[in-house]
Amino acid sequence: MSVDSRIMDALLPLGYEVEHGTYTGDTASTYFTFNYQTLGIDFGDDAPWHERVLVQVHLYSKLNVNLTGLITRVKQQLFEADFTWPDVTDISDDTWRHFEFTCETAQGIVHEAEDETVPADPGTGTPAQNDSPEADGDPAEEGASNGNS
Amino acid sequence: MATLDSSQWDEFALSMSDLANMPVSVLEDMILAEAEVIKEAQSTEAENMLQGPYYAGGVAKAVHINRPRRSGGGVSVTLTFKGSQHGNALGEIAYINEYGKHGQPARPFINTANEKKADTAVEAAAAVFDKYLAEHGL
Numbered sequence: 001m002s003v004d005s006r007i008m009d010a011l012l013p014l015g016y017e018v019e020h021g022t023y024t025g026d027t028a029s030t031y032f033t034f035n036y037q038t039l040g041i042d043f044g045d046d047a048p049w050h051e052r053v054l055v056q057v058h059l060y061s062k063l064n065v066n067l068t069g070l071i072t073r074v075k076q077q078l079f080e081a082d083f084t085w086p087d088v089t090d091i092s093d094d095t096w097r098h099f100e101f102t103c104e105t106a107q108g109i110v111h112e113a114e115d116e117t118v119p120a121d122p123g124t125g126t127p128a129q130n131d132s133p134e135a136d137g138d139p140a141e142e143g144a145s146n147g148n149s
Numbered sequence: 150m151a152t153l154d155s156s157q158w159d160e161f162a163l164s165m166s167d168l169a170n171m172p173v174s175v176l177e178d179m180i181l182a183e184a185e186v187i188k189e190a191q192s193t194e195a196e197n198m199l200q201g202p203y204y205a206g207g208v209a210k211a212v213h214i215n216r217p218r219r220s221g222g223g224v225s226v227t228l229t230f231k232g233s234q235h236g237n238a239l240g241e242i243a244y245i246n247e248y249g250k251h252g253q254p255a256r257p258f259i260n261t262a263n264e265k266k267a268d269t270a271v272e273a274a275a276a277v278f279d280k281y282l283a284e285h286g287l
Contacts, residue, residue, distance in 0.1 A: 021254045035254055037261045054264060060251050089248075096251040102260075 003053050003105065007034050010081035011057070014073060023060070030061040030070075040109070050106050055083060057101040063092075071099060078103055164287050175281045176224040177217040179274040184214045184226045186270040190262035191228065198258040199246055207234035208243050208258075 001009075004020055011018045011032050017025060018032040025031070036055040040048030059074060061067055075086050078101060086101035195209035211230040218225055230239040249255030281287075 022252065033249070033254065035249075035257070037257065039261075039265060052264070054257070054260060056249075056255050056257060058249060058255065091248045093250065098248070098250065100248055100255075 003036060003055070003107070006081050006083075006105075007055065007057065007078075010077040010083075011074070014070065014077065030059070030065055030067075032074075033058045033060070041106075047111055048109055049111075050108055053105045053107060055101075055103050055105065057086070057103070059097075059099040059101070061097045063095070063097055065097065067097060067099065074101055167285055167287060171281065173219060173224065175277065179277045180217050180224050180226045181214065182273040182277050183270040184228060186266050186273050187263060188212045188214055188228060190266040190269075191259055194258040194262035194265070195243075198256045198261070203235065205234055207232065207239050208246070211239040211243075 008018055011034075014032075016030050016032055017023070017028050018034070019025075020034060023031050023033050034055065034057045036053050038051045038053050040051050042049040055078075057074065057078065059067065059070070071088060075088065079085050083103040083105045086103040089100045089102070090098075091100055092098050191212045192209045195212075196206070199208055208230060211232050213229050213231040215227045215229060230243045232239045234242060243259065245253065246256045247259050248257075
């Protein structure tokens with residue numbers, strides 16, 4: 001499941017609109033937005049095998065809305081969706097209440113497996129011999145075709 | 150039968166004493182080495198993440214390392230954004246970009262930079278500490 005889906009699934013049950021990036025509606029007095037950055041980690045064979053996902057969830061509301069219970073529920077919902085327990089910062093201004101929830105998660109990276117099988121000979125159905133001079137190929141071309149260059 | 154031998158305790162005690170008497174300037178150099186790494190990272194990340202119609206590069210160039218302060222037995226340093234652009238303090242522009250506001254998405258270049266370079270910053274501080282140890286034969 002994607003990070004977007006996990007965040008959406010965690011927040012939508014709270015009954016407010018949720019959007020990635022910027023809220024594009026104009027009627028909600030309370031809504032959520034979220035954004036995240038990813039950092040590659042666990043490098044091996046010149047590639048990261050996991051990535052940290054640094055998540056910001058933003059709760060916006062008009063000034064007259066009581067958010068005390070909602071803030072607690074947001075933290076619980078994100079935690080139950082396997083994000084770290086969020087840190088909450090009140091960064092309200094004089095027009096909107098704005099609480100930022102900072103948490104993170106990690107996910108594995110699936111690299112395209114290198115194709116190590118030898119294509120079958122269409123005539124016999126047996127694996128083709130790979131020792132002809134042509135089969136040596138250009139190393140640069142091999143690198144370009146294995147998806148990991 | 151294995152034999153355990155303990156010697157050179159006096160030298161060891163002297164080394165620990167030297168370490169305990171390490172001047173605060175070493176701590177300041179360590180924290181400044183970390184700050185330099187983070188400053189560079191925040192500038193780079195600002196260049197990368199804050200591109201847009203109003204981008205003028207001010208935030209990326211404004212990262213400033215303040216003088217280290219001694220606090221609670223340790224040393225701390227803060228990074229700030231100096232100057233103004235479009236009539237607003239660059240610190241305010243950086244803040245709004247970092248956290249976003251109603252109608253403007255967050256672009257958390259500070260946190261991203263800090264997280265990306267946390268290990269490198271610690272390594273820079275460790276290099277300063279190692280140099281001190283080497284210079285004093287510790």
